[in-house]
Amino acid sequence: MAGTWFITGTSSGFGRLLTERLLTRGDRVAATLRRPEALDDLRAAHGDRLWVSRLDVTDAESVRHVVEEAFAALGTIDVIVNNAGFGTFGSVEEVTDEQIRQVIDTNLLGSMHVVRAVLPHLRAQGYGRILQVSSAGGQTTYPNFGYYHASKWGIEGFCETVAREIEPFGIGLTIVEPGATPTGFGTALATPPAMPEYDRTPAGDVRRARDNGTFPLSNDPEKIARAMIDLVDSQANPLRLPLGSDTYRDVRASLVARLAEHDAHRETALSVIRDDVVASG
Structure with a gap:
């Protein structure tokens, strides 16, 4: 059954691939881009199965x-894909104030703007799906991506909260976490x-790996786009969808290490409980 999708950042990368694939199979797409x-x-x-509008998500x-x-033009929209993004590559000292603002304004605040704008419409129609494109960098970290991580860790915390708030309205939200993929994002x-x-x-070390072409880009962008569509078609609604061997490996290692460190401080954590609370059981 054909559906209607609203996708940000459709000029290239996952946004463009999703748009192409959906149109080819007969869906309608509201595509936004600069x-x-x-x-x-x-x-x-x-033709009219593609609705296009200029959009800067930072506004x-x-x-x-x-x-x-x-x-208003399409009536109902089944799926929102929050895909527009911007990245910086440099240590925390190297990145400029303007670049910091742009990555936070686009990836964090821009994604928030889209979610807040679509929710009244999705609530009114009584259903809908939101796919928030994050990355492995939303749960783990790599040198030179500090500000990108700040935006992605931030939007994941926001979306985890939103998912709980909107579930009673019949609206689902999934955070999609692709790994390193040759989409052109790295060169931009x-x-x-x-x-x-x-x-x-x-x-x-990471800078040299990128410059000499040894930084691994092992994931297939076409397969990632297909996996996102398949997820919606399946009607499954996981909070997160890891995509890529590097995402699975690196995020899992990060979670295991964080849990071990968390558990190592159990006694200290419990030691600060108020005495009257401890006494009352």
Whole structure:
């Protein structure tokens, strides 16, 4: 059965792949992006099943306006894909103030703007799905991605809260966590000049791996797009969907290490309980 999807960041990467695949199988897509002309070929091929609008997710008022227009034009929307993103590559000292603002405004605040704008419409229609595109970097960390991690860890905490709040309305939310994938995102990272002080640190090692092409990009973007669509088709509603061997490996290792450290401090944690609470059982 054909559905209707609203997708941000559709000029390239997962957003473009999702749009192409959905249109090919007969779905309708409301595609938003900064440069609408990037989808002229798809508009020519698929006609009015593709609704396109210019959108900068960092502009909250614009997000509300475009969402209103999309629901007015399409009637109902089954799936929201919060995909627009921006990344920086550099140690915490190297990245500029402007780059920090852009990654937080896009990945964190921009995603929040979209969720807040669509919820009244999804509640009114009594159903819907939200797919929040995060990454392995939403639960684990790598050198040179500190501000990207800040945005992704932040949006995961936000979405975990939202998922609990909207479940009674028949709305599902899944955080999608792709691993390193050759989508062009890596080459588009904002990369400030390197500081020599970080050359002989893990940040320097990761920079060299990226520069000499040995940083592994082992995941297939087409398969990731297909897995996201398959998830919606299956009607399963997990809170998180890890995609990629690196995501599975690295996030699992991070969770195991965090749990071990957490348990190691059990006695200290319990030692600060108020005496009157302990006495009362």
